[in-house]
Amino acid sequence: RPRVFSGIQPTADSFHLGNYLGAVRHWVALQDSHDAFYCVVDLHAITAGHDPKVLKQRSRVAAAQLLAVGIDPERSTLFVQSQVAEHSQLAWVLGCITGFGEASRMTQFKDKAQKQGSERASVGLFTYPVLMAADILLYQADAVPVGEDQRQHLELSRDLAQRFNTTFGPTFTVPAPHIVKDTAKITDLQDPTSKMSKSSSSPAGIIDLLDDPARSAKKIRSAVTDTGREIVFDAVGKPGIANLLSIYSALSGRGIDDLVAAYDGKGYGDLKKDLAEVVREALTPIQERTRTYLDDPAQLDKLLAQGAEKARVVAAATLRATYDRIGFFPPL
Numbered sequence: 001r002p003r004v005f006s007g008i009q010p011t012a013d014s015f016h017l018g019n020y021l022g023a024v025r026h027w028v029a030l031q032d033s034h035d036a037f038y039c040v041v042d043l044h045a046i047t048a049g050h051d052p053k054v055l056k057q058r059s060r061v062a063a064a065q066l067l068a069v070g071i072d073p074e075r076s077t078l079f080v081q082s083q084v085a086e087h088s089q090l091a092w093v094l095g096c097i098t099g100f101g102e103a104s105r106m107t108q109f110k111d112k113a114q115k116q117g118s119e120r121a122s123v124g125l126f127t128y129p130v131l132m133a134a135d136i137l138l139y140q141a142d143a144v145p146v147g148e149d150q151r152q153h154l155e156l157s158r159d160l161a162q163r164f165n166t167t168f169g170p171t172f173t174v175p176a177p178h179i180v181k182d183t184a185k186i187t188d189l190q191d192p193t194s195k196m197s198k199s200s201s202s203p204a205g206i207i208d209l210l211d212d213p214a215r216s217a218k219k220i221r222s223a224v225t226d227t228g229r230e231i232v233f234d235a236v237g238k239p240g241i242a243n244l245l246s247i248y249s250a251l252s253g254r255g256i257d258d259l260v261a262a263y264d265g266k267g268y269g270d271l272k273k274d275l276a277e278v279v280r281e282a283l284t285p286i287q288e289r290t291r292t293y294l295d296d297p298a299q300l301d302k303l304l305a306q307g308a309e310k311a312r313v314v315a316a317a318t319l320r321a322t323y324d325r326i327g328f329f330p331p332l
């Protein structure tokens with residue numbers, strides 16, 4: 001069976017609808033056809049400053065949400081990145097074949113470094129995409145389900161795999177992006193030309209998976225739309241309505257054309273009211289299951305440790321092959 005790998009950062013108290021619809025929902029679907037590895041990437045979550053008191057809890061909440069949306073630890077390997085040391089070890093090796101200029105061109109780095117002030121941005125933020133390549137290559141992943149914002153990072157992972165293979169001999173599978181167009185970029189409700197983002201959207205622009213229904217309904221009601229009246233899907237001319245339709249379609253399973261036909265002659269208010277209900281129906285069971293997993297943290301931690309042990313078997317084999325290729329002694 002082909003392999004998939006993907007990761008998500010525990011940098012907020014909840015995933016948002018962009019994470020869910022753009023990535024995590026596809027992770028669930030891929031479990032049937034693929035040998036799947038899914039990771040809460042806490043190493044990535046310390047690159048821009050963090051609070052040690054909340055990080056571990058956020059990792060648990062992230063894992064609980066993944067279980068709640070349907071990641072099945074019997075079928076998939078679900079784990080926390082820092083529990084598998086091979087990620088850091090391979091990242092060092094890959095860092096040594098990454099060009100400084102190549103890493104400098106990563107747009108997410110440039111954006112974040114600019115926001116923090118380039119003197120203050122950490123070296124970890126700079127090498128973040130190299131660690132991400134290590135995550136993927138360690139598992140010999142064929143495909144990586146992510147949102148559009150990760151495309152450039154994936155391109156780097158592919159380049160590094162190819163470069164290593166050419167220089168030292170075939171070692172890594174070259175991973176392909178798995179980006180589902182309809183939900184690849186869910187946008188900010190207050191700024192529908194920008195992506196919905198944990199780090200840069202305002203709270204009103206984001207619907208969190210764990211938001212209570214009244215709160216998400218209010219955010220949907222206040223979502224920015226254009227001054228027209230007609231409900232049509234036009235990502236350029238009507239980005240706000242297009243985003244609401246994309247969310248509606250993904251959560252309800254109804255096609256965009258079907259929705260546009262159903263709302264013919266109705267107003268934005270009707271669409272928003274119904275969407276709030278669709279969101280409530282989709283998220284309430286996820287929220288209940290998330291709470292159940294969080295009620296028993298010892299059991300959750302145990303499940304994650306078991307996942308890390310399974311992951312390590314694969315990761316260790318790749319690291320051993322890599323060390324051999326580059327002339328290191330075998331890892332003990």
Ligand code: TYM
Nearest residue numbers: 006007008009018019022023132146147184185186195196
């Ligand atoms: P992160 O934690 O920012 O986001 C997790 C996933 O959610 C997707 N996503 C979106 N999709 C559609 N619309 C949006 N508005 C939206 N916002 C976020 C992201 O594309 C991502 O798939 N660097 C990664 C984590 C990572 C990783 C990896 C991913 C680390 N190692 C290896 C894949 C493979 C990140 O920061 O994702």
